[in-house]
Amino acid sequence: KRWWILLSLWVVVLAGVTFLARMAAQAELRSFGRFGEDVGGIPIGPTMFGSLMLFTLSLICLVVPSLSSTSVNSERDRGTLAVLQATMLRPHEIFLAKFASAMLVALAFLVASIPMTLWTMLERGVGFGRVVMVYVVLALVCAVLLSVGLATSAWLRRPALSAVMSYAVVFLLTIGTLILFGVSVITAPVERTRVDDEFGGYVTEER
Numbered sequence: 001k002r003w004w005i006l007l008s009l010w011v012v013v014l015a016g017v018t019f020l021a022r023m024a025a026q027a028e029l030r031s032f033g034r035f036g037e038d039v040g041g042i043p044i045g046p047t048m049f050g051s052l053m054l055f056t057l058s059l060i061c062l063v064v065p066s067l068s069s070t071s072v073n074s075e076r077d078r079g080t081l082a083v084l085q086a087t088m089l090r091p092h093e094i095f096l097a098k099f100a101s102a103m104l105v106a107l108a109f110l111v112a113s114i115p116m117t118l119w120t121m122l123e124r125g126v127g128f129g130r131v132v133m134v135y136v137v138l139a140l141v142c143a144v145l146l147s148v149g150l151a152t153s154a155w156l157r158r159p160a161l162s163a164v165m166s167y168a169v170v171f172l173l174t175i176g177t178l179i180l181f182g183v184s185v186i187t188a189p190v191e192r193t194r195v196d197d198e199f200g201g202y203v204t205e206e207r
Contacts, residue, residue: 010059011112014052018116021051022123043125052120053134056113057141061170063109064142067102068149069166070159077159095154099146106142110135145170 025044075081084094120126149166156162 007108007112010109011115013059014056014113014116017055018048018052018119021048024051043123045120045123045125048123049117049120049126049131049134052113052116053138056110057138060106060109060138060142061145061174064102064106064145065149065166065170066163067105068098068146068153069163070153071098071102071150072153073157073162074153074159076157095150099143099150102146102149103143106146107139110138110142 022044025047028047029042029044072081075084085091089097117126117131121128121131145166148169149162152162152165152169153159156165
């Protein structure tokens with residue numbers, strides 16, 4: 001029951017976000033229309049689709065790491081990991097099975113967002129090829145996050161610590177890379193070209 005409740009809540013939240021994005025896009029077009037601009041042929045589908053996919057990506061970064069961040073060390077705590085290791089299964093087979101089960105759950109969340117994506121396509125401006133590419137990228141993001149969760153659950157013995165470490169890695173890959181990019185832009189040397197009045201021509205200076 002909790003699985004269906006969580007999936008239903010996911011669908012309701014995405015539908016609400018898509019509806020709010022549609023209202024915002026229509027309000028923006030009406031504001032442009034007041035200034036005399038012709039907005040009759042401008043589609044609102046790209047705005048809705050971009051907002052939906054950005055929100056879906058944010059939810060994926062919050063939900064998907066929890067699917068695998070305690071899958072190995074929790075079995076060690078329950079005493080069932082030794083039973084698995086004593087079978088004919090190899091370590092990589094155990095890893096792939098856990099990865100596949102978590103990936104199916106993550107893909108179920110992606111499939112649940114397809115009705116809202118079709119809604120954005122009906123509003124015009126969103127092509128089928130773009131939708132396919134975005135969903136492929138989201139699936140790859142889910143695979144990377146699940147792999148990170150499995151790695152932390154295998155390296156760390158405590159489930160709580162591995163869950164925290166998984167979200168720390170996600171933070172470094174998302175917000176941390178933006179901070180690093182901003183710092184690198186500020187500290188990077190800047191080349192400026194000026195005219196040399198004494199000898200003529202151009203001189204490049206680096207700061």
